[in-house]
Amino acid sequence: MSVTPVGSASAFTARIQRIEISATLAIVNEAEQLRSSGVDLVDFGAGEPHFATPQHIKDAAIDAIHNNFTKYTAVAGTAELRDAIRARHKADFGSDYARDEVIASAGGKHALFNTFQVLVEQGDEVIIPVPYWVSFKDIVQYGGGVPVFVETEESRGFQLTAAMIEQAITPRTKVILLNSPNNPSGAVIAPKEMKAIVEMAADRGIWVVSDECYVYLNYTAEQFSAGSLTRHKDNLVIVGSLSKTYSMTGWRLGYALAPAALARQIQKLQSQSTSNPTSIVQKAAVAALSQSQQCVADMRADYIGLRGRMLAGLGSFGLACHKPEGAFYVYPNVKRYLGRSGLRTSADLARKLLHEGHVVAIPGEAFGTTEHIRMSYATSAGEIDRGLDRLKRFLEAL
Numbered sequence: 001m002s003v004t005p006v007g008s009a010s011a012f013t014a015r016i017q018r019i020e021i022s023a024t025l026a027i028v029n030e031a032e033q034l035r036s037s038g039v040d041l042v043d044f045g046a047g048e049p050h051f052a053t054p055q056h057i058k059d060a061a062i063d064a065i066h067n068n069f070t071k072y073t074a075v076a077g078t079a080e081l082r083d084a085i086r087a088r089h090k091a092d093f094g095s096d097y098a099r100d101e102v103i104a105s106a107g108g109k110h111a112l113f114n115t116f117q118v119l120v121e122q123g124d125e126v127i128i129p130v131p132y133w134v135s136f137k138d139i140v141q142y143g144g145g146v147p148v149f150v151e152t153e154e155s156r157g158f159q160l161t162a163a164m165i166e167q168a169i170t171p172r173t174k175v176i177l178l179n180s181p182n183n184p185s186g187a188v189i190a191p192k193e194m195k196a197i198v199e200m201a202a203d204r205g206i207w208v209v210s211d212e213c214y215v216y217l218n219y220t221a222e223q224f225s226a227g228s229l230t231r232h233k234d235n236l237v238i239v240g241s242l243s244k245t246y247s248m249t250g251w252r253l254g255y256a257l258a259p260a261a262l263a264r265q266i267q268k269l270q271s272q273s274t275s276n277p278t279s280i281v282q283k284a285a286v287a288a289l290s291q292s293q294q295c296v297a298d299m300r301a302d303y304i305g306l307r308g309r310m311l312a313g314l315g316s317f318g319l320a321c322h323k324p325e326g327a328f329y330v331y332p333n334v335k336r337y338l339g340r341s342g343l344r345t346s347a348d349l350a351r352k353l354l355h356e357g358h359v360v361a362i363p364g365e366a367f368g369t370t371e372h373i374r375m376s377y378a379t380s381a382g383e384i385d386r387g388l389d390r391l392k393r394f395l396e397a398l
C-alpha cells in the first residue's frame with residue numbers, strides 16, 4: 001500500500017492549496033530578520049495604529065478578570081456586547097439591527113472569513129475592487145469563490161462607482177465585496193455610489209459585503225455606513241472591527257451585522273470552530289463602544305495631522321501620491337523609479353528600500369497593483385520625518 005508522505009503537497013487539501021500566506025508577510029519577515037541583527041529600521045509597513053489601547057478599555061478587561069468573567073459565553077457574544085455593537089452603530093450611522101442580527105467574532109477578518117464560508121459555493125463569483133486588502137482574495141478562494149477584479153483608476157483617486165461594478169456582474173455573481181475607506185488606497189466610496197451599488201445588488205439578488213473596519217477613519221465630511229441603508233438589509237452584511245477604531249488590534253474583536261438567517265449560519269460555523277470571542281475582551285469591547293468616544297475623535301484628529309505631514313513630505317521630493325480620504329496609509333506611485341538600478345517591480349523596490357534605505361514599505365503587488373508602495377502613517381511625527389528623509393535619499397540615489 002502506498003502512503004502519502006507527510007509534507008508532500010498531496011497530503012493537504014485542495015482548499016488549503018488554493019490560498020497563500022499573506023503577501024505582506026514576506027517583507028515583514030525580512031524586516032524582522034534585519035531588525036534582530038541590529039539594523040535600525042523606520043517602519044511604515046505595519047497595518048495597525050501606533051496608539052496604546054485607551055486606559056478605560058484596558059481597565060474594563062482587568063475588572064473582568066478580577067470579577068472572574070472568564071468562562072464561555074454565548075457563541076455570538078454576550079447580549080450586553082451585541083446590544084452595545086448595534087447601539088453604537090445605530091447612534092453613529094442610523095442603522096437598525098436587532099440583537100439576533102449581530103455576531104461578535106475574533107476580529108473583522110474572522111467575521112469576513114465566516115461570512116464567505118457561509119455565502120459562497122464552489123465557482124461563485126465575488127467582485128473585488130482593486131486595489132484590495134490582501135486577505136480578500138484568499139478568504140474568497142478558500143470558500144471556493146472566484147474573485148472577479150474591478151480596476152479603479154489612480155488618476156481618479158481610486159474612486160469606485162456603481163457603473164464599474166455593473167460591468168463586472170455576470171449570472172454567477174454572488175457577492176460584491178466593498179471596502180471603504182480602502183486599505184491600501186485610503187479611497188472612500190461616495191455615499192451615492194454606495195447606495196447605487198447596494199440598490200443594484202438588491203435588484204439582482206446579489207449580496208453586498210461591506211468591510212467597514214476603517215469607517216471611523218473617514219476624513220471626508222460624511223462618515224457613511226452601508227448599514228444605514230436599512231431598506232436593503234436583506235442582502236447586506238456589514239463587517240466591523242474594534243481593531244483600528246480603538247487601537248485594539250491584538251485584542252481580536254470584530255463583528256458582522258447580517259440578516260438573522262445568515263447570522264444563524266455564521267453562528268453555527270463559529271460554534272463548531274472558535275466559539276465565543278474571548279470573554280475578557282468582550283467586556284473591554286463593551287467599555288469601548290458604550291463609554292465616551294472622545295478617544296476615537298482624538299486619534300482621528302492625530303491621523304489627519306500625520307496624513308498631512310506624510311503627504312507634504314512626499315510632495316517635497318516629488319513622489320506622486322493621491323490624497324487618501326481615510327484609513328492611515330498613503331499609496332504613492334513609484335513607476336518612474338522602475339527600470340532604474342535593476343528594479344523591475346514595486347516588490348523589487350520595496351526590498352531594496354528595506355535593505356539599503358532601511359525603511360519598511362509594502363509593495364503594491366500585495367494589493368493587486370504593480371506600481372505602488374503602501375506606507376502607513378500610523379506612527380509618530382518624528383518617525384515620519386526620519387523615514388521620509390531616508391526615502392528621499394534612497395530614491396535620489398537610484
Ligand SMILES: Cc1ncc(COP(=O)(O)O)c(C=O)c1O
Pocket residue numbers: 047106107108109110133179182183211213240241242243249253254
Ligand atoms: C480592510 C481590512 N479589513 C479587515 C481587517 C481585519 O482587521 P481585524 O481582523 O484586526 O479586525 C483589516 C486589517 O488590517 C483590514 O485592513
